[in-house]
Amino acid sequence: MQLLNFLVSITCFFLLLFSVHLLFAKKGNKRQNLLLASIFFARFGQIFTSLVIKSGSEHALSLIFQLFSPLYFAAPACFYLYITGFIHNRHRLTKLELLHFLPALLAIIHVIPWPGSKILNWTLITAQLRDSGYLFLTAENGLFPAYFQSAGRPLLTVIYLILCWHAILKFKMKDDQVNHDDHGRSWIIFLLKVATFFQLAGLIPIVLKFLNIPLHHSFFIISNCIMLLVILMYALHRPHIFYGYLLVAIDWDTKEPPAEMPVSSQEKVTEPLLLMAIERPKVKTHRQKKLNLSPAQTANYALLIKEVMESEQMYLQPGLQIIDLATRVNIPVHHCSHVINNYIGKNFRDWINGYRVEYFLRQYPLQSDKITIEAIAHESGFKSQATFYNAFKKEKGVMPTVYFSQGTTGGAV
Structure with missing residues (x-):
């Protein structure tokens, strides 16, 4: 339990750090920064929600689960728009691109406690999420039927993942065309591979359920945290990734050193x-x-x-x-x-x-x-x-x- 809490705390800290930094970053492409911040914050919410589910706190889960649900539905669209925005060098969302957030809007409608709506059984919801995860949630959890969560989220994930790979292949950004001098292509391929791994790994419980293999919720939380930390350590050794896109600190098209020596205008320096x-x-x-x-x-x-x-x-x-x-x-x-x-x-x-x-x-x-x-x-x-x-x-x-x-x-x- 201590190992679980430690890994979750460290992972949540870094995810939240990147989210907040990208949200308020003054450098780089503002559109891309906001989209990537949303992706990281959604992943933070997913891990944090898993920890709340593990604790069994019904009151906390009723707030956290409903709060992050719209973001889960927005994250696949954010990822696709980030990929296509990177390819086409876009700086703002178009009106047509805003249509990608319709599922997130439906999720907001889904979680709002409308007057006269049925009172949700959070004891049952907590038990099902703890035992099987959201992929097998059958209890009513909002305005729409339960499969809005259990089927809608993975379906969106798979659809947008396919669209992302299609966009990459269409614009000829395969691995064999990536070179060490083209840091942008290296980053976007790296990000897509990492996202593909985690999204497909998130569907493993369906396979285990089909094979009648018992689910261990803690194992999935720990493995996800470990893999995220390993990927972070990899990024630390790739400064063009870590500082160029995660911390948005450097314009890598210039050769000037990343940091300038601060000099006070009142100091007399020879x-x-x-x-x-x-x-x-x-x-x-x-x-x-x-x-x-x-x-x-x-x-x-x-x-x-x-x-x-x-x-x-x-x-x-x-x-x-x-x-x-x-x-x-x-x-x-x-x-x-x-x-x-x-x-x-x-x-x-x-x-x-x-x-x-x-x-x-x-x-x-x-x-x-x-x-x-x-x-x-x-x-x-x-x-x-x-x-x-x-x-x-x-x-x-x-x-x-x-x-x-x-x-x-x-x-x-």
């Missing part, structure tokens, strides 16, 4: 020491997979990207990411990254920092007697003083004070 603090050893990167883009199409993309960047001054946005630029010009993110890296000849972060440095050089003579260098750098799109000095040194070869003491004027990006 430029040489600041530069030494932010310099890091260079890491060799693998060559990007060559895309099927003609030279003319690549040149057109490059022209379009530069035109939008310069005319709209997108580089002035401190939190600008390559996905924002790709969305603005309406081209795939990997195409945008390929053009910048191979045609323009810089990685995305260095490229936009070049624009920021040139903007800074244009503004400095106009504002240097009014505000500090750091303030002008912030207006130029730099998040921090450290990032500015590092980018300036990379672009001009010297620090700002040396650059201006030499009387040098800025050039073109």
Whole structure:
């Protein structure tokens, strides 16, 4: 019992952590973050509900089971929309996609205690859930017949799982086309395999019931928790998965280090020491997979990207990411990254920092007697003083004070 409580507590903690983080994450694709947060929260609710069922508390179960039931019906649709949204690089739900949540709406109607509705026998419901699980729930548990829960949930799971694999195969994202340089495809295949495993494992009680093999509810809870923790440990060793999609902390299309050294605007830090603090050893990167883009199409993309960047001054946005630029010009993110890296000849972060440095050089003579260098750098799109000095040194070869003491004027990006 202690082992069960420990595993459930640890698993619920991580699932809840990812859910809350994704719900309030400011980086990444908001649509995708919310969908993934819903999936994790549904899994959290499933494990937590299993623990309440095991405890036999009828009052707690009447609240928890009904509270999470609509989310169980929404989770398969959320997963499918996450997969298709990842493939098509979507940033918001369309009106047509909202139809996928009709089963969840029916589940809300199902669990609401309508006036005049029959009082539910939670003693019987608790006993059936404890002994056989929701797949064999025959007691009335809401407005609709009992099979709305027992048959509706697994049916939705299987249907949407098939739709997810169909979407992956349709857009040619099979295992043999995934490479180590394409982290997005690796993540989506990894996620789909994990989901398939858990969803199919959840149907094992049906097989055991058919074979007249006794069910051990605690065994399923423990095995689910162990597998989730093993998968989490795997993700910890894959930073592009853990930080790029679960914690949404890094834009992996850029080469800038994930963390910037915070520098207070009131602290007086010498430029040489600041530069030494932010310099890091260079890491060799693998060559990007060559895309099927003609030279003319690549040149057109490059022209379009530069035109939008310069005319709209997108580089002035401190939190600008390559996905924002790709969305603005309406081209795939990997195409945008390929053009910048191979045609323009810089990685995305260095490229936009070049624009920021040139903007800074244009503004400095106009504002240097009014505000500090750091303030002008912030207006130029730099998040921090450290990032500015590092980018300036990379672009001009010297620090700002040396650059201006030499009387040098800025050039073109």
